Amino acid sequence: MAKTSAVVFPLLQYTDDLVDELRGHVPKAFRDFEHKSIHQARVATRRLKAALDLMRFVLSDEHRKPFARVLRKLRRRLGPLRDLDVMIGHLGELKKTAAHARAVQWMEEQLKRQREVARKKSVDGAPPGRQLARLGSWWGLREEISEAREAIDTLLAESLHLQIDAFAERADRLTQNAGPDTTGTDPHAEPDATDVERQDPHQLRIAGKLLRYTLEMAAVQEHKLPPRLTRSFKKMQEELGLWHDYVVLSERAMQVSLEMLLPHHDAALQAEVLDLAKVLLRRSSRHLDNFGRVWRERGPELTECVRERFPLTRTLSAPQTDPGQDDSEVPPAPVALPSKVVQGA
Numbered sequence: 001m002a003k004t005s006a007v008v009f010p011l012l013q014y015t016d017d018l019v020d021e022l023r024g025h026v027p028k029a030f031r032d033f034e035h036k037s038i039h040q041a042r043v044a045t046r047r048l049k050a051a052l053d054l055m056r057f058v059l060s061d062e063h064r065k066p067f068a069r070v071l072r073k074l075r076r077r078l079g080p081l082r083d084l085d086v087m088i089g090h091l092g093e094l095k096k097t098a099a100h101a102r103a104v105q106w107m108e109e110q111l112k113r114q115r116e117v118a119r120k121k122s123v124d125g126a127p128p129g130r131q132l133a134r135l136g137s138w139w140g141l142r143e144e145i146s147e148a149r150e151a152i153d154t155l156l157a158e159s160l161h162l163q164i165d166a167f168a169e170r171a172d173r174l175t176q177n178a179g180p181d182t183t184g185t186d187p188h189a190e191p192d193a194t195d196v197e198r199q200d201p202h203q204l205r206i207a208g209k210l211l212r213y214t215l216e217m218a219a220v221q222e223h224k225l226p227p228r229l230t231r232s233f234k235k236m237q238e239e240l241g242l243w244h245d246y247v248v249l250s251e252r253a254m255q256v257s258l259e260m261l262l263p264h265h266d267a268a269l270q271a272e273v274l275d276l277a278k279v280l281l282r283r284s285s286r287h288l289d290n291f292g293r294v295w296r297e298r299g300p301e302l303t304e305c306v307r308e309r310f311p312l313t314r315t316l317s318a319p320q321t322d323p324g325q326d327d328s329e330v331p332p333a334p335v336a337l338p339s340k341v342v343q344g345a
Contacts, residue, residue, distance in 0.1 A: 009149050012142070014220045015051050018044045019138050022074075027128040029078060033119055035085050042078040045071040050213035052141075054155055058148040063141040070134045077122045084115040087249045100279065103253075103272035110256045156218050157310035163211045164306040170204040171299060175292035201288055205240040212237055218310070229305055232298035239291035246284035250277045 008016075022044045028037035049071050052064055091108045094100065212233065215225065224230075254277050257263070262270040 010220045030128045045075045066137040080118040100276045103276040160310045168303045171295045173199045239287045243284045243287040246280045250280035253277045
């Protein structure tokens with residue numbers, strides 16, 4: 001990709017490379033439905049979104065929002081394809097055992113049919129060429145990122161402090177089964193929605209993804225964590241990811257069997273599908289337990305290391321929400337920047 005600015009620094013090169021990757025993977029994802037390209041294209045959109053969230057206060061809406069919309073549309077089209085590929089892959093692993101063979105075979109057939117429908121739907125709206133053309137909105141945004149070079153390290157430090165604190169709070173609540181403090185309150189009262197969300201593994205997984213992408217950007221800017229902590233955090237991410245995979249597959253097994261009226265047509269197979277769903281839920285629980293074990297062993301050290309390696313220079317402002325963001329994705333909280341940086345945005 002030809003560069004339009006002479007000022008190329010590590011994070012700008014990183015985002016340039018991600019856009020290049022996206023351009024390469026999109027045709028293969030939507031035309032050939034290559035599993036790897038679907039996955040890599042989706043990950044590239046998430047990493048680019050994380051970069052835009054990090055720098056949102058030094059970027060103009062005029063350039064940031066059009067490119068963010070392109071990423072969001074791609075991500076939403078790629079999501080169902082990736083989810084079905086993952087579910088079918090896990091069923092393929094289960095086929096290696098004799099247990100639940102008939103239910104696994106039946107589920108695999110249903111999901112492959114759903115994948116064919118999802119593939120057709122993914123290309124109906126816009127062909128790959130049109131989607132690639134929309135990535136042209138990158139160029140104006142790229143110039144603004146180039147001009148924000150001096151603010152990057154400050155943005156990283158403040159974002160990482162907010163993120164590691166939020167992640168640690170969620171992880172502690174989840175692994176310790178710590179609910180809200182009910183001292184002096186009605187024991188029969190409904191739990192506070194914020195407390196319930198903080199104990200939600202799904203929200204923890206999303207927060208962990210964003211933290212991972214921000215740590216990747218910090219590493220690109222030559223602010224790396226010790227390898228042992230990087231490996232530990234990767235392990236936490238893997239366990240949360242597998243927890244989610246098996247929960248979703250269990251839900252889909254029950255959903256599909258009801259949609260197909262399986263109890264009416266084959267009660268015995270319905271019973272086997274329900275047994276399979278229970279097996280999947282047990283697997284998901286084991287992976288969540290594995291996350292808890294790694295977090296208890298390495299979490300405090302990881303949290304302290306991030307705080308020490310990214311010292312703060314300013315007071316952080318309160319979190320805000322972008323009305324245009326995906327409902328399932330949590331942006332980093334805003335940061336207080338020097339007035340000269342804000343004026344130059």
